[in-house]
Amino acid sequence: MAEEERGLSIDPYKHLNIIPNKDGSLTRATTTPDVPPICNAQGRGEPRDGVLSKDVPLNPAQATWIRIFAPHRPEQHHDLKLPVIIYMHGGGFILCSAATAPFDAFNATMAREVPAIVVSVNYRLAPEHPLPAAYDDALDALRFVAAQADPWLAEFADLSRCFLMGSSAGGNMVYHVALRALNEDLGQAKVVGLIMNQPYFGGAERTESELRLANDPIVPLASNDLMWELALPKGADREHEFCNPMKPSSAVGRLPRCMVWGHEGDPLSDRQKSFAEFLEGERVVVVARFLEGGSHAVELFDPRKARYLLSQVKHFVESTGVTANANI
Numbered sequence: 001m002a003e004e005e006r007g008l009s010i011d012p013y014k015h016l017n018i019i020p021n022k023d024g025s026l027t028r029a030t031t032t033p034d035v036p037p038i039c040n041a042q043g044r045g046e047p048r049d050g051v052l053s054k055d056v057p058l059n060p061a062q063a064t065w066i067r068i069f070a071p072h073r074p075e076q077h078h079d080l081k082l083p084v085i086i087y088m089h090g091g092g093f094i095l096c097s098a099a100t101a102p103f104d105a106f107n108a109t110m111a112r113e114v115p116a117i118v119v120s121v122n123y124r125l126a127p128e129h130p131l132p133a134a135y136d137d138a139l140d141a142l143r144f145v146a147a148q149a150d151p152w153l154a155e156f157a158d159l160s161r162c163f164l165m166g167s168s169a170g171g172n173m174v175y176h177v178a179l180r181a182l183n184e185d186l187g188q189a190k191v192v193g194l195i196m197n198q199p200y201f202g203g204a205e206r207t208e209s210e211l212r213l214a215n216d217p218i219v220p221l222a223s224n225d226l227m228w229e230l231a232l233p234k235g236a237d238r239e240h241e242f243c244n245p246m247k248p249s250s251a252v253g254r255l256p257r258c259m260v261w262g263h264e265g266d267p268l269s270d271r272q273k274s275f276a277e278f279l280e281g282e283r284v285v286v287v288a289r290f291l292e293g294g295s296h297a298v299e300l301f302d303p304r305k306a307r308y309l310l311s312q313v314k315h316f317v318e319s320t321g322v323t324a325n326a327n328i
Contacts, residue, residue: 010215012226016095025128026094026230033097037067043152047072051108055099056150062124064137067112068096069118070152081318083161084145084153085110085195087120087229088177090168092200092227093131098122102300109306114314117157119145123173126231131242134169138177139184146189152314159189161316168297169231173197175245182254193320194258195271195313198266198296199275202228203244207270216267218296224267246275252282259316261309263294287313287316301320 013019019027039045039054058064070083087110089096089103096103098120111118123137145162148154164181166174174196181191202224214221220255232240241247260276262269269290276288289312298307 008214008222008225010220010222012220012223015091015220015223016226018094028095030095032096033101034097035101035104036099049108050112052151053104053108053111058121058144059137059140062133062137062140064124064140065098065122066141067104067107067120067122068150068152069107069120070156071112071115073156081158082156083114083116083163084159085114085116085118085163085165085317086138086141086145086156086312087118088123088134088164088166088170088173089120089308090166090170090198090200091125092223093126093134093231094227095125098144106299106306110310110313112318113310116163116317119154121154130229130233132233134173134175135176135180138164139180140172142177142186142189142191143184144179146184146186159187160192161317161320162191163188163193163195163320164191164198165195165313166199167197167299168200171196171241172201172245175199176242178255179249179251182251192256194256195261195314195316196258196275197261197299197309198263198268198274199260200268200272201243201245202238203271204239209264209270210267213265213267216296219267221267243250246278249281252279253284255279255282255284257285257287257316257320259312261312262290263296263298264290264292265294265298266296268296 017029036053037053038048039052043054051069053067053069055065055067058066087107107118107120119141121138121141123134164174164178174194178194228243258279262272276286279286299309
């Protein structure tokens with residue numbers, strides 16, 4: 001049996017732990033738990049490992065919200081402001097939330113180690129809300145930050161140093177949200193960098209890495225196909241811009257400095273490399289790195305890989321704008 005056939009023989013619903021319902025929604029039988037924030041709605045709570053977090057409503061009409069992470073600040077550094085990282089989680093547009101334990105832990109560590117204010121977006125999921133719903137929600141989060149609509153942002157955030165960051169589907173979101181933000185009046189807020197960790201893109205034709213890793217335990221071909229089928233607008237194919245973004249546009253060249261991060265063990269690595277080359281061809285400043293081995297979403301279950309990724313995020317933030325060595 002060919003590698004592609006083996007990858008397509010996997011039951012994607014079973015692999016993803018989802019059950020389709022008659023109304024088009026999904027029952028998500030995930031075993032990955034959600035965790036509560038550290039603080040209550042008023043921001044009161046004791047720091048955990050030097051970090052505070054709280055959940056804040058974003059768009060009540062869409063039932064969206066954000067989880068804000070902030071490093072605990074000693075009194076002597078009270079006057080220093082921190083960059084803002086607006087984070088979009090992975091999950092193929094159909095799974096997970098800002099409260100999912102691995103993403104919560106990653107963002108808490110990032111808030112402490114960079115240090116930064118991290119705003120994690122709990123966006124709407126497909127197929128109940130196909131794309132571009134997730135992009136709309138992330139853009140709402142950027143507007144929320146720009147408006148300093150929470151006391152932590154008003155007191156601690158340096159709006160001149162905002163970054164969009166995402167992993168997997170979140171990396172895809174970073175690109176599309178950044179393009180939309182080019183036409184937004186964000187006041188004093190300025191998006192100075194994009195951080196795309198193993199961004200989730202696709203296309204009609206299979207790539208070499210997809211075929212070579214067709215039976216991958218994280219993103220096998222069958223599950224990849226199903227996630228795009230569920231995420232894209234009705235009637236859209238895999239050449240839709242939400243899936244395959246590599247179409248020249250005058251807007252792309254206006255994007256800020258980009259970090260594109262990947263691993264050779266990821267079936268999506270060929271697409272990520274092509275995407276980085278596409279950005280460079282559009283005259284975007286790109287910092288691209290593809291490491292040997294690894295897998296898709298490896299930073300969520302390999303602490304060493306997570307630490308290394310965070311060290312590179314810290315360097316990218318510091319080299320894109322001067323970051324004070326401060327805590328909240």
